[in-house]
Each structure stands twice: as structure tokens, then as C-alpha cells.
Amino acid sequence: MSSINRFAKQIPAHVLSNKRVGQYHQILLNIGDLVKHCHPGNFVAISVGGDNSGMILRRAFAISRVSDRGEYGGTMELIVAPHGAGSRWLCSQQEGATLDVVTPLGSAFGIPTEPVNALLIGGGYGSAPLFGLAEVLKARGCRVDMILGASSTPKIYAPLEGKRSVNSLKIYTEDATSGIHGRVTDSLREIIAQDQIDVIYSCGPMAMLSAISSIASSMDVVHQCAVEEAMACGIGVCMTCVLPVTKDDGSIAMLRSCIEGPVMDGAKVAWNLVGQGREVKA
Amino acid sequence: MSSINRFAKQIPAHVLSNKRVGQYHQILLNIGDLVKHCHPGNFVAISVGGDNSGMILRRAFAISRVSDRGEYGGTMELIVAPHGAGSRWLCSQQEGATLDVVTPLGSAFGIPTEPVNALLIGGGYGSAPLFGLAEVLKARGCRVDMILGASSTPKIYAPLEGKRSVNSLKIYTEDATSGIHGRVTDSLREIIAQDQIDVIYSCGPMAMLSAISSIASSMDVVHQCAVEEAMACGIGVCMTCVLPVTKDDGSIAMLRSCIEGPVMDGAKVAWNLVGQGREVKA
Amino acid sequence: MSSEFDYSTKLGTAWFPTPLFTASGCASSGRELAQFFPLKSIGAVVTKSIMLKPRLGRPTPRMSETPSGMLNSIGLQGPGIDAFIANDIPWLVENSARVVVSIAGETVEEYATLARRLRSVPGISALEVNISCPNVENRGLVFACDLDSSRAVIDGVRRIIGGDLPIIAKLSPDVTDIVSIAKGVVDAGADGVALINTLLGMVINIDTMRPHLGGKTGGLSGPAIRPVAVRAIYQVHEAMPKLPILGMGGVRSGRDALEMILAGASGVSVGTASFGNPHAIIDVQTELERLLRERGFDSLRSAVGFAHRDAQSAPDEDLS
Amino acid sequence: MSSEFDYSTKLGTAWFPTPLFTASGCASSGRELAQFFPLKSIGAVVTKSIMLKPRLGRPTPRMSETPSGMLNSIGLQGPGIDAFIANDIPWLVENSARVVVSIAGETVEEYATLARRLRSVPGISALEVNISCPNVENRGLVFACDLDSSRAVIDGVRRIIGGDLPIIAKLSPDVTDIVSIAKGVVDAGADGVALINTLLGMVINIDTMRPHLGGKTGGLSGPAIRPVAVRAIYQVHEAMPKLPILGMGGVRSGRDALEMILAGASGVSVGTASFGNPHAIIDVQTELERLLRERGFDSLRSAVGFAHRDAQSAPDEDLS
């Protein structure tokens, strides 16, 4: 634990651009040297509402991608869904605005040391961190397949340049407005078997992660999922973001998803106990 | 009372310009047809901090000037001192921003039906509404002298075009950085006597209004002052903005300065009882 | 409002076309808000707590803004019951407003006297009894903070009023056990309770380095206190599910009002929000109706206390 | 800090170089904040309330943001006293942090047992006794809401501790009369009081239409509650001017902390503000010192309770 958040800093970050992409906003921030310490799976916590805001807590967003090349030096990209007041405020920030960010936070996806067959599954804006992850996996010689799903097409985030870093991409929409009609888990067993998947990386709504976990466990596939629990502090001090996780001795521990996550071993999360069956509103 | 605030409306107003003038910001707002109902002495109440602001109360500002000519239609000008968080937020609003304003509120300066000799006294940003008043008085054939005072030059607001509408202008600064060294009340008795002043109009810090009142009363000069008490609602429903006023029978009433003011008869305010001797912080 | 949705509510025997009320002390006697909307379009105007004699109230400063809230220390400034009955009620009645009169006293006797004066005044829908006042006969201890004093006030008022007017006891949140106070006043004859009055607070002026308010302490209101209000409403509704509750404390939008309705309020008062937005009560009224309809309720009443029902039940099941 | 200004404070016999403390439950066991600043640079780390046994705490959701505040319902999740003594205290001591240990129990006996376990552990500056816990032996009524239970807990802890460690009783604002509770615990042996714990609140989720928190009710914290905290501090200091008070509740800037010092606090804990700003406590510490110096104080101690002095006195007169 003492290694986690070791490089986290609170810095002012300029908004370099803010573009609408489907239902989301793609926001590019100038974060300088911190990019060096950002890994796929890490997140950023942002103050919202400006000075004297009644919204006193930061909002968490997965780091979609970082780059240390380009005219502005180190940059970080976020994919933000305008959900409630805080994320809507963020989406309304124009080029030139300054944000108060703390990053990089939390655990990162574990990268295999050997080339393996990896399946990346994203739900909604959950695809955001997967493209950066795909690049890293490709660089390690992995085969990278990707499945994205959402209720409808505008909620699918799949940038052109991102598609280049994967070997295959399947899209599912529940309203059949694009790709396959249905959910990412509909043919998951078949895909795992056919493509000889060794490891699944996932990010998206908790219900999706839970469904993937049960399939992955039953087929003995490693499953690293980035969870999303409501977080008050994002830095491990408040205990609000906990998830029930099964320990080696079979007992349950409540682990902080901000600091002992957001990337967790899907097989260990006691999904049936999450929120005592009541789901956190995504 | 039922006539007051009869024309008040809550409207979105665009910021047409925001310029620094000394220590103040001169903010021009687009308020359309409402200008017709704005009179010198009236004020505007503005929401500050944006949506989800922790600052839940409006801030009050004297209407400095209105105009219904010009390319934008009806406009209103404010002179705002960056004092605390709310007024600083207002001063930071750029051209194009939209403000939530309620105006015109409160009582206006009474205009004499005959041509008289009027003395207008402003302290700090208190001069703001006096230039518009001077124009009205001149149009009625009055002689208009003006005295402005502040602790230091950057706190004197005296626009060039405004100076044209007065017969004479004296400036006092306490640090002697411009005009006469001292306070507006220093030679007030002499001025009243020499210039045969019939009525004094004043706007500024409460201590100044109180000092003017005692001189004006002792010399039997009418004194209309625009007071400044902390206001929670600005529309007469909360009773926070009260001032002790002596009634005809000699008893004291606590009148709401937002609706039975801000323009009050200086002779009737029981200055010695204001805040039981404790001044409201300006 | 279409005929399919029944937005009306009752507090005891009093009927109101909508559940939106002004909060006592936040609408003066009604006239001033009438510049912004017709008073008859809301459920009722709850007037500023009136006392027997005219009162000047506390010294200024009387307010201080705090994060998402404000402190006030008005000290019940008002014209006294005679002028109030002579001037304010007739004006409200003329303007077709429904009227809930809030009364406040310094002794049990004073409350009873106020009730006697109001008993036969036409045009009053209900009495709100503000018991968050210092009891001069009991070391200045606030009536609402003491079970026996609270009961004594309501008992005295009930005796005078008989069964004519609904009596709503307005309680303070500054107590260890608000449910026991609520039970006490109901037992003493209250037809409903108003929850909550302001929380006792203080701000120190860091320039003068002394308490900022002329009255030193003040009452905290506004969105900051909403979670405390919702909790109080929930607790009291849980203990007495049939008791009409007039909820208030930090409501500034339809969603806030909905929280209170679901927690158990039959009506909602909007106070401090009107200071920031003179149309707040109208906005809340419009949004609340929309939110209720969107959730499948066909009446306000079917939503009251819904948060207490077991998690499986849907609005439709409650329409029987 | 220059040598001319004495920023140190004392709570009972315990000395701290600055008056800034973490708030229990808002800094976990200290390690996590150490990524952002050295723990030894603040007055002390107040650890999350520890219980006898390991606890999983309440179901999620455990938090809800509210206007300028938040509700939490953690349910005292923690490793239990054994693991805490084995892992957390040694780490804090190694990192030169001053440590105030917060304890919580379900019975009077449990508090005493915790005190016994901690009595001889080296490196602890003081005990904060969190009595805002349900008393399983008294219908689940929160200790801090009952004078006798509050006294019993402190009495039990005091007997075990003897005169060794200062005992700070942490009180709940959810009471009718916080001064009487404060007097009670002081009488039972507390060396000081911590004011205030969270206010009981609730949020209804308007989508599920049920209480949002897994634990239904939660504790309200953050700037929203600051006026209530300042009032409590002012009242208790007025009643017992010599009693050390650790103030807390919504402090996020030096000016907020100054309000509490002037009201009567000898130290200030920063809780919720650290969630929005991991350096909040350092920022508060720096700004508070500046504000005190600007006002002519040459020590923190000369400013404690200054708002109670008569309006004519200036800081200089108190430096004798």
C-alpha cells in the first residue's frame, strides 16, 4: 500500500481541448511530467464547481490515455459522461480553463510478462482506459481482442486511432443501433473458447463486471476488472468505496476500491455481497 | 409598499463588458426593457458562484446607470468592488457570461418638482448611482454639486462623462493621493451654507451617511441617503436588512432597507441605534 | 395540472390544492412575494410567526451566509396580533391565498391568548405553532427543547381552538429525540407537525473577532440542513405513519421536495430558497409534479412516505 | 514558523507543536495521507476509531454528497485493536507522527478494555473517546446522547488510564444540551472534549425512492455543519473556559479554523476537507498561523476563546 499513490500529486491542469464524442466529452488536460507515472487503470480525481462550490468532493475519472509527445508536453485524455451536476460542470469547461486534479491514483492493470491472448471488454465510457492498455499489451506481443457494449450507439466510445491497436473489435448495442444486438456477455463463453483467451481486462458498469466474472471464473480465465464505487476521497482515507473481497481463508474483507483498486481480481470480488445486493447507481 | 418592486423581474442578463476602473469593475449588462423601470437609487440582486454554488444568497449592487439607446438595447451599468468571494466572482465574469439578476429593486431617490440646489455626496463606489441621479436633476433644472471621498485615489469612482453632468466636483482622499486631504464631511457645513444647498443626496458607507445626517439635520437640509445593510433576500421577505427609524410619534420602527429603502430620509434614521452601536462590516 | 394527477394534500381537516407552502418567516406576510407570482397558485402562505405585542426584534447584523446555508437572528420582529389581524389576513384573503398562521409566544398563556384571538378570524386554514421560542417561565429554555413545555403549549392552544382549526406544531431539530417530542405534541392535541425549524448555529466574524450576529447565535437554514430535515421527517413518519408532516429545511428544487415527500411529508415549505430565487416555490411546485408523474404516481398522497415501503413495491401497487 | 510566534498547544498534559489535527475517520491510520505531506509536520494524527474486534462496517453505498457537505455511513470498519497496535501505531511512531488514538465500543466494558490494551503502548499522546456509538446495553441509544452513559464510559476509561494519558471525550451535536453532556464527562474524568461529531442525517435516492445509504441514516460532515460546530464550541467554552476543546466540523481554511480558536478551541481537526484536498490540513495550518500573526497574537494560546472577551480588548492586552 505504501507504494500506491506514491507519485500522486495535486496540480492545476489546463484544459487543452474539450470535444463532444457521441454522448461523451473527450477532454484533454495538460499535466506535464506526471504522465510518466500514469498507467492504464489509474484514475484522476477532479474538483468540480469552482471556488465556493457546494460540491465538496472530487469526481473520479479513468485516465483514458496519456502522451508525453506533442506540442504541450505531457497530456492526459479523459472520456466524461455528463451524468450529474459535477460531470456536467466538467463537460462545460472550455479550452483554457484550469482544473484542480489529483493523479495518478489507484492500482493499474497488471501486464503479463509473456505474450498472451488478451480480451478487453468495455461498457459505455469503460472502454476509455482500454485503448491505452491495448497499446501496452501489443507492445508486449500480446494478441488483443476487444468487445465494447452499451445501451445505444452514442454511448459506444471507440476512437479510430484506438481501433488500430487491437486485433479485432466487436460492438454490441442493446437497441441494435450498431454492431451486434445484445450484450457483451452474450457470446462471451464462445469467444473465450474460440480465441483461447488467457486473460480478460474489463471496465464498465458493476453489473457487467459481475457477469463477466462469473463466466471467467467458470472457465478459469484470469479477469482483471476496473471497478467503479462511489468515492468520497479517492486516496484511501475515508472507507466509503469498499468492495467485499474474498480472502484466501474464505473470509470477507472490505477493500477500498480507490487504493486497493480500481483494478481488482474479478474472481475475488464477492459480487453477490456488493451493496448487499443493492447496486451503486452508475 | 405594494407599489414597490412592482416592475421587478428575475431575468438572465448577458455581460456586455467588464472593465477595471481603479479598484472597481465597471460591468455592463444587457437587461432589455427593464431599463424603463430603473431609477437612480434602485438596486439589482445578482446570484453568484454559478450552479451548485455554496453561496446561496444574492448580492446587491446599486444601479450605476441605465441606457436604452446603443447597439444592445437596454443596458445597465454596475460599479463593483471585489470585496469577498461573491463580488470577486462577479468581477471575474467575462464578456458573454450570463448572470441571473433580479431588478429593479427598492426605493429610488426622490426628485424635487422645483429646481433646487442639490449636493450629491458619494463615498467609494457609492458615487456610482449619483451620476445617473445628477443627469435627472439637471434635466429638472437643478444646480448639482458633487463631493466624492474615499480612503485613496483608486477607490474614487468618477468617470469623465459623469463629470459633465455636475456643476462642480470636489474629491477628498484620506491619504491625500488626490484632491483634498480629508473626508467629505470636513467642510460640509461651509459648503451647505455657501452654496445654499436645499437637498443632499448621499450614498456610501454607513458611518459617512450618519455623519452627513447629523450635519444636515442641524442645518435643516433635506438628506436622502441610500443605505447599505446586509441583505439576505433583497425583496422584503426576510427582515434581515432592517434599520431603526424614528416614527412621527417618536417611537422606533425597524424598517427593511431593501423595500422601505435603500433610499431613506437621513433625518429619520436612528443612527445611534444602528447595530446597537456595532457597525455592519462594509 | 391535468385531471389525472391529484396534487392536493391535507393537513388534518385542511385541504390544499398543492403541497407547496411558504415557510414561516421567509415570506413575511405574503404581499412582497405577490410581486413575483399569484399567491393563490401555491398550497398556502404560512405567515411569519406573530406574537401578542409588536416587537422590534434583534439588533443587526441579523444574518450571515454560511456554506450552502445562512444564519438568521431576526428575533421575531413583527406588528403584533392586532395589527396582523387587521391588516395582513384580510389582504391575503382578498388575494385568494390560503393562509396558515404561525404563532409564537413567551409563555404558555400567550400562545393560548393568540389562539383565542385567531379562533374566529375568517380565512385561516390552519395554525402553525412555532414552539422554538424561549420560555420565559422556564429559564428561557426553548419550549421545543422540552417535552413538557411543548405539550403544555399545544394543550393550551387545543383547548381554545377546539376542533375547529388544524394545529401544526413546529418542532426544533436541536433535540436528542425528536420522535418523543412529536409524540408528546400529538398526544397533547396537535393534528400534525412541521419539521424542521432552524438549527442553532454561530459565526465568528474574523475581523471583529466577536460573534458576527447581533444576537450572537442564529438559526441555520438552507440546503446545508436538508439531510437533517429528511432524517427527522423519516423518523417521525416511521413512528407515526398517519401523522401529517409539513416538511421543510433546505428545499430549493423539486427533487429536494420529493425527498421529503418520500420520507413522509404531506406538504413541503420553501423558505431560504426564496431569498435566492423569488420564484423558488413555483419552480419547486412544477418540478415536483413532473417528478411524481414520471415515477408513475397518480397522486401526491400515494407518494407520501414511499421510502418506508419495502423495496419491491412499485408506485402502481399503492394506488388501490 | 519564526521563534516569535508560539504555535504550540496543549490538550491536558499533552503538548503539540501546532493545533492542527486530522479528524478521526478522515485520515485512516495516517499512512495514506503521508503520500501528500510528512505527518510529523502537523499537530497530531487522530486515528480512525478502533474497536475491540475487526469489523466489516456497513453495506455500501456508504456516502452521499449533500450541499457543502456529505453523509457517511462507514460503520466503524476496522482491523480491531490487536492488529491496530501491532501495525498502525508502530508505523506512525517510526514516522515521527504524534498520535491520538480514537476508541469506540458497544458497551462501557469494551471502552475500558480498549483503554487497558492501549495504556502501556508507547508513542500515544492522548486518547479520544468516540462516544457516538450505539450502546447495545441501552436499546442501542447512542452513548453521547445520554448523560449517564457518557459519564459511565469516561469514568470507566479514566479508572484504567489513571493520570497517564489525557482523555478527550468526543461529543455528538445531536443533543438538546451539549453543555450538560460536556460537564458530565469532565466530571467523570475527561481532560478535554472534542466537538463535534457528525449530525445525524439522511438522503433519499429519488431514483430508487429509498434511503440512499446502505445504513439508511448517516453522519453529516463538511462546511455545511460549521456554524453548528462553532456554536457548540462557544457554548462549552463559555461554561468551562479552562477546558481544552478540540474543535472540528467543516473546517477547510485557516479562517474556518480561526473561528473555532476564537470561539474557544485549543486545537482544530480537519476531516472532510481532506477528501477534497489532500493537503487541506497543511493549507489550514499555514493560513491560520498567518491570520493569527496579522491580528497581533504572539501565540496560539492567547487567541483561544478571544470571542468571549469584552469587545474593547485587543490581542496585545492578553499577552501578559
Ligand SMILES: Cc1cc2nc3c(=O)[nH]c(=O)nc-3n(C[C@H](O)[C@H](O)[C@H](O)COP(=O)(O)OP(=O)(O)OC[C@H]3O[C@@H](n4cnc5c(N)ncnc54)[C@H](O)[C@@H]3O)c2cc1C
Ligand atoms: C475509478 C472511477 C473511474 C471512473 N471513470 C469514469 C470515466 O472515465 N468517465 C466517466 O464519465 N465517469 C467515470 N466514473 C464515474 C464518475 O466518477 C461519475 O459519473 C461522477 O462522479 C458523477 O458525478 P456527478 O456530480 O456528475 O453526479 P452525481 O450523481 O450528482 O454525484 C453525486 C456524488 O456521487 C458520486 N457518484 C455518482 N455516480 C458515481 C459513479 N458512477 N461512480 C463513482 N461515484 C459516483 C459522485 O462522485 C458524487 O460524489 C468513474 C468513477 C470511478 C470511481
Ligand SMILES: Cc1cc2nc3c(=O)[nH]c(=O)nc-3n(C[C@H](O)[C@H](O)[C@H](O)COP(=O)(O)OP(=O)(O)OC[C@H]3O[C@@H](n4cnc5c(N)ncnc54)[C@H](O)[C@@H]3O)c2cc1C
Ligand atoms: C443596496 C446595496 C447596494 C450596494 N451597492 C454596491 C455597489 O454599487 N458596488 C459594490 O461594490 N457593492 C455594493 N454593495 C455591497 C455589496 O452588496 C457587497 O460588497 C457584497 O454583497 C459582498 O459580497 P461578497 O460575497 O463579495 O462578500 P462577503 O463578505 O463574503 O459576503 C458575505 C455575505 O454578506 C453580505 N455582505 C457583505 N458585505 C456587504 C455589504 N457591504 N452590504 C450588503 N451586504 C453585504 C453579502 O451579501 C453576503 O450575503 C451594495 C449593497 C447594498 C445592500
Ligand SMILES: Cc1cc2nc3c(=O)[nH]c(=O)nc-3n(C[C@H](O)[C@H](O)[C@H](O)COP(=O)(O)O)c2cc1C
Ligand atoms: C430569515 C428567517 C426567518 C425565519 N422566521 C421564522 C419564524 O418566524 N417562525 C418560524 O416558525 N420559523 C422561522 N424560520 C424558519 C423557517 O420557517 C424554516 O423552518 C427553516 O428556515 C428551514 O427551512 P429553509 O431551509 O427552507 O429556510 C425562519 C427562517 C429564516 C431563514
Ligand SMILES: Cc1cc2nc3c(=O)[nH]c(=O)nc-3n(C[C@H](O)[C@H](O)[C@H](O)COP(=O)(O)O)c2cc1C
Ligand atoms: C467518512 C467519515 C468517517 C468518520 N469516522 C469517524 C470515526 O471513526 N470516529 C469519530 O470519532 N469520528 C468520525 N468521523 C467524524 C469526524 O471525525 C468529524 O468529527 C466530523 O466529520 C466533522 O468534521 P469535518 O466536517 O471536518 O469532517 C468521520 C467522518 C467522516 C466524514
Ligand code: FES
Ligand atoms: S474513496 Fe475514500 S477510501 Fe476510497
Ligand code: FES
Ligand atoms: S433583505 Fe430581506 S427583508 Fe430586506
